[in-house]
Amino acid sequence: MLYHFVYQFVQELSVFNVFRYIxxxxxxxxxxxxxxxxxxxxxxxxxxxxxxxxxxxxxDGPQSHLKKAGTPTMGGIFIFGSVLLTLIFVGNYFSKPLxxxxxxxxSYFILGGIDDYLKVLRKDxxxxxxxxxxxxxxxxxxxxxYFAYSTKIVSTELYVPFVKGSVMDLGIFFxxxxxxxxxxxxxxxxxxxxxxxxxxxxxxxxxxxxGLLAYVAGHKEIAGYLYIPYVEGAGExxxxxxxxxxxxxxxxxYNTYPAQIFMGDAGSLSLGGVLGATAVFTKNEFLFALxxxxxxxxAVSVILQVGSYKIRKKRIFKMAPIHHHFExxxxxxxxxxxxxxxxxxxxxxxxxxxxxxx
Ligand code: 57M
Numbered sequence: 337m338l339y340h341f342v343y344q345f346v347q348e349l350s351v352f353n354v355f356r357y358i359x360x361x362x363x364x365x366x367x368x369x370x371x372x373x374x375x376x377x378x379x380x381x382x383x384x385x386x387x388x389x390x391x392x393x394x395x396d397g398p399q400s401h402l403k404k405a406g407t408p409t410m411g412g413i414f415i416f417g418s419v420l421l422t423l424i425f426v427g428n429y430f431s432k433p434l435x436x437x438x439x440x441x442x443s444y445f446i447l448g449g450i451d452d453y454l455k456v457l458r459k460d461x462x463x464x465x466x467x468x469x470x471x472x473x474x475x476x477x478x479x480x481x482y483f484a485y486s487t488k489i490v491s492t493e494l495y496v497p498f499v500k501g502s503v504m505d506l507g508i509f510f511x512x513x514x515x516x517x518x519x520x521x522x523x524x525x526x527x528x529x530x531x532x533x534x535x536x537x538x539x540x541x542x543x544x545x546x547g548l549l550a551y552v553a554g555h556k557e558i559a560g561y562l563y564i565p566y567v568e569g570a571g572e573x574x575x576x577x578x579x580x581x582x583x584x585x586x587x588x589x590y591n592t593y594p595a596q597i598f599m600g601d602a603g604s605l606s607l608g609g610v611l612g613a614t615a616v617f618t619k620n621e622f623l624f625a626l627x628x629x630x631x632x633x634x635a636v637s638v639i640l641q642v643g644s645y646k647i648r649k650k651r652i653f654k655m656a657p658i659h660h661h662f663e664x665x666x667x668x669x670x671x672x673x674x675x676x677x678x679x680x681x682x683x684x685x686x687x688x689x690x691x692x693x694x
Contacts, residue, residue, distance in 0.1 A: 340429065358551060358571045361426040362578035368425060369579040373418040373586025377411070381590060381597050384408030389456050391598055398655070398663045407595055410452045411587055412603025416445050418583040423576065431572030432489050433617040436480050437610055438576070443476040444522055444609035448601035456600070463601070473522055473609070477515035480613060485511050489617070490567050496622045497690040500563045514616040517624065521612025524631035526604040527638055527657045532595035533588055534659055534673050538630040538680035539607050540584040545627045545684040546614045547577030552691070553618040563694050565619045573614050580607065593670045623690065629683040630676050634658055 493502030554571025
C-alpha cells in the first residue's frame with residue numbers, strides 16, 4: 337500500500353522515492369514483520385493457553401516429548417498473518433510472481449489450519465486424511481504452475497547449479513515438475529517441524545538465500561551478468577522473503593527450546609509451500625534442494641526408513657525423521673536443533689556461492 341500510495345507523491349517529495357526500492361521495502365518489511373509477530377505471538381500464546389488449545393503428543397515418539405503435551409500450537413496463524421499484514425503495507429501488488437506465491441501460501445495455510453483445527457480443537461488425531469491433503473496440495477501447485485506456464489512468467493528451461501545456461505527445456509512437463517517441488521517442499525518442512533525451532537531455523541536461512549536469488553533474478557542487468565534467467569517481478573519475492581525472515585524471528589522468540597508455541601501444520605505447510613513456489617518462480621528448483629538441504633535430508637530419512645522396513649522389515653535409523661534418530665542417540669534436543677541450524681547456514685552460503693561458480 338505504501339508503495340502505491342506514497343509513490344504518487346514522489347514528484348512533490350523526492351524522499352518518498354526510496355519506497356520504490358526493493359532493498360528499502362525489504363528492510364522495512366523485515367522490521368515490521370518481526371514486530372508484528374512478536375506482539376501478536378505474545379497475545380496468541382496467552383489466548384491458546386486460556387482456551388487450552390494444546391498439542392496432543394503421540395505416545396510412540398521419543399519419551400522426552402511427552403512433557404510437551406498441551407503446548408499451544410497453530411502458531412502459523414500469526415507467522416503467516418504477520419507476513420500478509422507486512423506485505424499489505426510494503427508490497428508492490430503489480431508483481432505476478434508475488435501473487436502466485438502468495439496464492440500457494442494462503443491455500444496451504446487454509447489446509448494446514450483445517451488439519452490443526454481437527455487435531456487440536458476436535459481432538460481428532462488423524463486430522464485431514466493424507467490422501468485429501470496431497471490432493472489439495474497437488475491441486476494448488478498444478479494450478480499455480482499452469483498459471484506460470486500459460487502466462488510465460490517463467491521459462492520452462494531447467495537450470496542446475498554450477499552450469500552456465502539451461503540444461504534442458506521441460507516444455508509442458510514444467511507444470512508437474514514445478515508442482516512436485518512445491519508439494520515436496522511443503523511436506524519436507526512439515527516433517528522437519530518436530531523439535532523446538534528445528535523448522536523455523538532452516539526456513540529463515542532458506543528465505544534469506546531465496547530472497548537474495550529473487551533480487552538478482554528480478555534485476556535484468558545483474559541476471560545477465562550472472563548468466564541466470566531474468567524473471568520479471570521476481571524482485572518482489574525478496575520483500576516477501578524479508579517478511580518471512582522477520583515473522584520467523586518473531587516466532588522463534590517463543591518457539592526456541594523449551595517452546596511456548598508450535599507452528600502447527602498452518603505454519604509448516606504454508607511456509608514450505610511458499611519456499612517451494614519461490615524456488616520455482618526464481619528458476620532455482622535444483623539449487624533449492626541445496627538451500628533446503630536439511631528439509632531434503634529429513635524427508636529422505638523417512639522415505640529410506642519406510643522403504644527399508646517394508647522391504648527388509650528392518651529400520652535404518654533408530655527413528656525417522658532423522659532428528660529423532662539423534663535424540664535417541666542421546667543428543668540433548670538443543671544440540672540436535674543448533675547442529676541442524678549450523679548445517680542449514682552452511683548450505684545457504686554454499687548455494688549463494690554457486691552464483692559465481694558457473
Ligand atoms: C509432522 N509433527 C510432529 C506440531 C508442529 C510418515 C511419518 C514420518 C509421519 C511423521 C509425522 O507424523 N509427521 C507430522 C511432524 C509434532 O509436531 C506437531 O506437528 C506440527 C508440524 N506439522 O507444529 O504442532 C510433534 O513434534 C514435536 N515438536 C516439538 N517442537 C516444535 O517446535 O517438539 C514440534 C514442533 C509435537 C512435538 O512433540 O507433538 C511429530 O513428530 O509428529 N511421523 C513422525 O514424525 C513419527 N515418526 C515415525 O513414526 N517414524 C517411523 C516411520 C513412520 C518412519 C519409524 O521411524 O519407524 C515421529 N513423531 C511422533 N511420534 N510424534 C515419531 C513418533
